[in-house]
Amino acid sequence: MQPPRLHWMRGRVDEGDGKPRTLEWIGIDDAGRTIARVVRVRGPLASGWRLYRAVALDAQGRVVELRPTPPAGAGWLACVGGQVVGRAALPLQAVRTAEAALGGG
């Protein structure tokens, strides 16, 4: 099996109701730069006057993507350089999706 190319680290964690849940994994290159991100889709989120069903927040608390309902089997978004490059049911799958999107380089 292909070992991950980036160094993946735990990002933000949700401490809600006592059980910490990792909300994102951050992919860092050898130089320590953040290259990719795998973000858990959450919801619902009240923002202003709207209630969003599915959300994924990035490190700055920005909404990465919104959907009326979370698409089936897509609990995680794979992001490279602020762009959503794919979605997956499980975090490790999303990591592979992100790395695949980085291509041969």
Next chain:
Amino acid sequence: MTTTALEKIRNIGITAHIDAGKTTTTERILYYTGVSHKVGEVHDGTTTTDYMEQERERGITITSAAVTCEWAGNRINIIDTPGHIDFNIEVNRSLRVLDGAIFIIEGVAGVQPQSETNWRLADRYNVPRIIFINKLDRTGADFFRACDSLKEKLDIVALPLQLPIGIEDQFRGVVDLVGMKAIVWEGSELGAKFHDEPIPEALVEQARAYRQTLLDTALSVDDAAMEEYFEHGDVGVETLKRCIKAGTITGAFRPVLCGTAFKNKGVQPLLDAVIDYLPSPVDVPGIAVAAEEGQEESEAEPRRIKADPQAPFAGLAFKIINDKYGTLTFVRIYAGTLRTGDTVLNTTKGHRERVGRMFQMHADKRAELKEVSAGDIVAFVGLKDTGTGDTLAAPQDPVVLERMAFPVPVIDISVEPRTKDSVDKMTIGLQKLAAEDPSLRLKTDQETGQTILSGMGELHLEIIIDRLRREYGVEANIGAPQVAYRETITRAHTETYTHKKQTGGSGQYAEVKVTFAPLERNTGFEFENSVVGGAVPREYIPAVEKGIRSQSDTGVLAGFPTVDFKASLLDGKYHDVDSSALAFEIAAKACFREGMKKAAPVILEPIMDVEVTTPQDHVGDVVGDLNRRRGMIQNQESAGSTVIVRAHVPLKEMFGYISDLRSMTKGRASFTMQFHHYDPVPRNIADEIMAKSA
């Protein structure tokens, strides 16, 4: 007794559809753990857990049986349960008290109707499960199709931990995806040797792909394991096992193993998996305490009792057996320690019980114990009045544990003894049998004085009559099985009834105004008091409810119990001298009789979920016949050369189906059925039923 540390105990059940191989698997487990030195076979009537005469004669499991064995330094208490839906109460009560289960499905048929029913039961009690796909040696077996049926029919994340090596008569062993190696058996005889070897070349690619899925799924429940994976590109076996166990307990995914119990392949790794992935009594959140009367279920997280031998005693009685030595009460102990002669409180019924003797059961054999504690499943002798589902607790912490839900009996038969002088003997026998079996009800017909038995199906009642003969020496005649009809109403109606009687001295006077309204199916009976301003004095309200409730046992159309309606007492009148509780009760009964007639009453009949497995060339006959029986075909699926037809058919039309099906298909088809829902009967049949009851 508990010399075994709590973390080294597994209390598990084996559950599945009929004939999936539960008893055979249990028998192999007893052999491989060294409990028995020869293996019994279901078809020879020699297994340990099928010990009742009827079980041995028929080759089926009727009653659940508990056995104990040791594996790798752990103690495993196993309850083998029946698959036939008529004995579903046994699965129900066993799952209620177990910490985990092996869920067997058949390699050819995949998920079958009772697999689904039992799966939902296990869901209800949150029982962690591992799945064993059995009978891979059989022609037509397909591991991957069986896995697909798990996903489709049970809507779960089925996570293979093994892949088969070869299939049908070529089935040799399994690829172990956790250890990434092959486990191969050298024969199919009992005790066949097995060894590890490298994964066969042809399966390497497939094994890699499945291992990746295993990692993706299992590691997602544990962030530390994810980090280990990111660091090394893989994780150690211990880490992976820890993640699989965590996900198994929460139900995030369901591990799948495979083999053939009958041909002795796959049983040892299954035992390893029980130890590695199913929880010990301390790995589960603890049994929930029942919500207080009046407290909404969802209001607060229920209090949970942790497995702790030092805590005050708490246990649940889940099974009663009357045999020649007296009454055995099976108890799952959740907390505390108890010694012979101790007294406990039956908190469900509110009285004290002294525990005479205590036993570790091994099917029908027993070993006496002087002390029992948290985590144990044992049998007590000497309890006077403790029924299935009752809580036993220490007086200093009189908790009541969550109750069990019992299935609805759908078939009635009348019974009478062959000789008049054995009436009492029969009644006592039936009462004892009913005390053992909460899915069996006993009543006396108001009009005919006959004894009526209600049960889950023809087989269930047949076994009961047979036990009455063998265990209580009573030969009984039975009437033809009758459908347990119900009645209900389809529109609301308000009725006012005045009960007035002048008998010499004081008279009787009561007037009630009641609205009868239909409720949703399966809601039973509700009573509401909407009286304002004391038109009916408070002390008479319970009499009104009692009157309606008791009258509802005898429906207005054909005398069947009336269900799914609400009675609201709106108004009434009373008289200072002549009114009494009795007068209000009489008025309420009459009001029910008059009012329900005008609320568009209907008769309801049980509709069964029927699944027929038939060879391709008889599908036409089977479907045509089901249509004639007022069946609604739900779907038709083929698996190889056999076809599975699923239909909803009224129970009334299913009596004697087995013999018709046999002659129609020359004995090559089989079927199963279980209760699905109640539906109104068509007009012509209602008329027939009413004519008969008139």
